[in-house]
Amino acid sequence: MTDEQSKDDGKRRWKGPTAEDAERVKERTFATKQKVKKGGIKKKSSRVWIERQLSDPYVRRAMEAGWRARAAYKLLELDERFGLLTPKMRVVDLGCAPGSWTQVAQARGAAKVVGIDLLEVEPIEDAHLIVGDVNDPEAIAEMMSALEGAPTLVLSDMAAATTGHKQTDHLRTVQLAEMAAQFAIENLEVGGDFCTKVFQGGAQGELKSLLDANFREVRYWKPPASRKQSPEMFAIAKGFRK
Numbered sequence: 001m002t003d004e005q006s007k008d009d010g011k012r013r014w015k016g017p018t019a020e021d022a023e024r025v026k027e028r029t030f031a032t033k034q035k036v037k038k039g040g041i042k043k044k045s046s047r048v049w050i051e052r053q054l055s056d057p058y059v060r061r062a063m064e065a066g067w068r069a070r071a072a073y074k075l076l077e078l079d080e081r082f083g084l085l086t087p088k089m090r091v092v093d094l095g096c097a098p099g100s101w102t103q104v105a106q107a108r109g110a111a112k113v114v115g116i117d118l119l120e121v122e123p124i125e126d127a128h129l130i131v132g133d134v135n136d137p138e139a140i141a142e143m144m145s146a147l148e149g150a151p152t153l154v155l156s157d158m159a160a161a162t163t164g165h166k167q168t169d170h171l172r173t174v175q176l177a178e179m180a181a182q183f184a185i186e187n188l189e190v191g192g193d194f195c196t197k198v199f200q201g202g203a204q205g206e207l208k209s210l211l212d213a214n215f216r217e218v219r220y221w222k223p224p225a226s227r228k229q230s231p232e233m234f235a236i237a238k239g240f241r242k
């Protein structure tokens with residue numbers, strides 16, 4: 001467990017990187033930097049992505065702290081502002097790969113975390129993370145079988161693979177957010193909370209009405225860890241009313 005993670009209180013289960021891991025990360029980062037510098041990475045989009053990763057302070061911080069993705073900081077910032085995570089809660093993490101939101105929920109003392117993703121997630125002790133599609137009722141039932149009660153918090157950081165076509169990407173992410181909202185409304189315990197990634201601009205009317213009708217308070221916010229160039233922001237819906 002790293003110093004940064006241990007500041008997060010509660011029951012800690014993720015042990016964080018070992019000194020050996022940290023050394024390996026350092027070596028790999030250095031080797032990649034050299035490769036980029038020498039023009040060893042040919043495809044422009046890959047080069048741009050790697051350069052952005054290497055110069056991103058959140059990526060470095062996440063590596064050092066043992067979070068599996070820089071996305072951890074988005075949830076930490078959302079939690080700091082809206083008080084989403086409390087000890088003993090039951091959390092559902094939709095679109096959980098590679099697992100940093102699950103790590104954060106556990107670090108905040110969640111009693112149980114279950115999650116689902118199209119991609120395989122390296123196991124996290126005490127979390128039930130399965131491979132599947134949120135559209136598949138059987139996969140959802142398998143995920144929920146380990147929760148032991150209704151969720152107190154539903155999180156969704158789901159994002160469709162981008163096509164490069166802005167409107168298509170926007171619509172696909174809105175659909176995922178609506179799907180997550182439906183799931184939350186069908187499953188949350190009364191008084192529970194929901195937080196989902198949304199994209200700014202257009203096509204969000206339905207989601208907004210759905211959340212307004214079912215929650216005591218709905219807010220929208222872009223955490224500082226969310227890249228400025230990205231259209232993503234988050235809807236935070238608190239106090240589920242059955």
Ligand SMILES: C[S@@+](CC[C@H](N)C(=O)[O-])C[C@H]1O[C@@H](n2cnc3c(N)ncnc32)[C@H](O)[C@@H]1O
Binds near residue numbers: 100119160161176
């Ligand atoms: C931004 S990543 C999530 C990062 C994660 N919150 C973390 O902190 O590690 C978005 C994830 O949504 C997943 N996803 C997209 N569509 C999905 C679907 N229909 N069902 C399940 N997962 C989905 C993607 O596979 C991807 O791993």
